[in-house]
Amino acid sequence: MMITITDDFDPEKIAASGQCFRWRKVDEKTYRIIAADHCLYISQDGDQTYQVDCDESTFQTEWYSYFDLDESYQAVRERIAPEQDPFLWQAMEHEKGIRILRQDPWEMLITSVITQNRNIPAIQRSIELLSQVCGNRQYDSRGHEFFVFPTPGQIVALNEQQLLDCKLGYRWKYVHAAAEAVADGKINLLKLQKASCGEAVRQLTGIYGIGNKVANCVALFGLHQLDAFPQDVWINRVLENEYPNGYPFESYSPYNGVYQQYMFAYYRNHP
Numbered sequence: 001m002m003i004t005i006t007d008d009f010d011p012e013k014i015a016a017s018g019q020c021f022r023w024r025k026v027d028e029k030t031y032r033i034i035a036a037d038h039c040l041y042i043s044q045d046g047d048q049t050y051q052v053d054c055d056e057s058t059f060q061t062e063w064y065s066y067f068d069l070d071e072s073y074q075a076v077r078e079r080i081a082p083e084q085d086p087f088l089w090q091a092m093e094h095e096k097g098i099r100i101l102r103q104d105p106w107e108m109l110i111t112s113v114i115t116q117n118r119n120i121p122a123i124q125r126s127i128e129l130l131s132q133v134c135g136n137r138q139y140d141s142r143g144h145e146f147f148v149f150p151t152p153g154q155i156v157a158l159n160e161q162q163l164l165d166c167k168l169g170y171r172w173k174y175v176h177a178a179a180e181a182v183a184d185g186k187i188n189l190l191k192l193q194k195a196s197c198g199e200a201v202r203q204l205t206g207i208y209g210i211g212n213k214v215a216n217c218v219a220l221f222g223l224h225q226l227d228a229f230p231q232d233v234w235i236n237r238v239l240e241n242e243y244p245n246g247y248p249f250e251s252y253s254p255y256n257g258v259y260q261q262y263m264f265a266y267y268r269n270h271p
Contacts, residue, residue, distance in 0.1 A: 003050050003059060010097020011042060017098050017265055019221045021124045023109060025052065032063040032140070034105050037148045038062050039140040053141045068099050068224070075256050077262075083258050087242045088259060090253075091266035098261050100226060105189040106182060107149045108222025112160075112214045113174045129166040130175075134158060155179035174209025189223070197225045220257040227254045238263045 004267045011031050015023040022034040028058055030043040041053040052059055064070075064209035077096060114126050127237075131147035134154040139145055139224040152249075181187045187207065192200045197219055204215035219228035229249070231239070239247055242263075252259055 001052055001054065001056060001059065002045065003052055004048050005050065005067075006043040006048050007068065007069070007071075008096050009048075009059055009067070009099060009216075010043065013095060013265065014099060014101065017261055018120070018268075019118070020101055020177070021127050024204050027164050034146050034149075035062075036107075037136070037138060039138070039146050041141065046104070049130065070104050071099070072260070073099055076258050079255070080252070080259075088263065090170070091262045093261075094270070095265040098265060099182075099243065100220065100224065100258060101220055105148070105193065105218065105222035106152065109182070109187075109189065109218050110149075110155070110175055111179055112217040112221070113178055113209060114168065114171055115217070116171060116214065126167045130155070130163075130168075133162060133166060152179045152183035154181050161219045174207075177208035178210065193223045193225075197228050200225060201228070216257075220260075226257045228257045229260050230257075232264075234258060234264050234267045238267055 008117075010026075011023075014020065015025065015031060020033075024032045024034050026041065029045075030041055031040065033040045043051045044050050052063070053106070054063070068228055077092045080088050081093065103132055110130075111123070111127060114130075116121050118126075127149075128147070131149055133150075134157070135147040135150040137147055155175065158176070160172060163175060166172075168175055178187075182189065187203060192203060195203070200219045200223055201212065201215040204218055205212060210218075216228045216230040219225045220230060229235075249256055
């Protein structure tokens with residue numbers, strides 16, 4: 001099926017933005033995306049047209065929201081004039097096409113824990129191993145198998161060695177603790193989606209092994225709280241080099257998380 005997306009949308013930039021780890025580039029124009037228990041092949045056909053391997057109903061119910069197509073990222077960019085913030089404007093111009101995906105909050109909780117002090121290939125490997133060890137097997141439209149991200153109960157049932165075999169290292173304890181917190185109902189991710197960003201971060205940092213940066217990643221990429229502002233080494237460099245007098249959080253609210261993604265990608269791609 002052919003779809004048209006007129007707003008900012010660049011699969012290559014989204015895939016490289018550090019928010020999703022189950023996207024794979026199949027060929028020059030095609031990505032294979034696993035999200036929840038669905039798998040999508042999406043290929044660029046023209047400037048604003050894409051071929052997807054699902055019907056219209058499935059795209060509307062499963063993928064339209066996932067790509068956050070109700071939000072105009074062009075409008076978000078246009079809130080900042082070039083004379084107002086030359087650095088951010090330049091970052092947005094170079095990195096436009098990034099969107100904040102609406103990913104499953106449970107999957108993003110565990111994924112964000114796994115990302116601690118890891119590079120992208122290592123993160124992807126651990127996520128795939130974890131899914132293969134205890135996730136359900138399914139097949140995509142091309143007959144290739146994929147594994148659904150495991151449930152909290154499936155991860156809690158794994159022992160230390162099984163988690164270590166997923167190349168988690170010391171993070172295995174954090175992964176197990178997060179899964180246990182969700183399985184036991186200590187953390188209700190659906191309720192957190194309706195909480196304020198500050199309250200979500202407060203509750204998430206109450207989980208063993210989760211600090212402020214990981215909690216903000218979960219808030220932004222899993223709870224879709226677009227004002228969450230994860231700070232890693234790249235963003236710390238941005239704040240130090242580009243905003244020595246302070247970053248205008250209040251002025252840029254409620255889209256600080258979106259602007260963070262543009263700045264993060266720009267600094268990584270233009271060190």
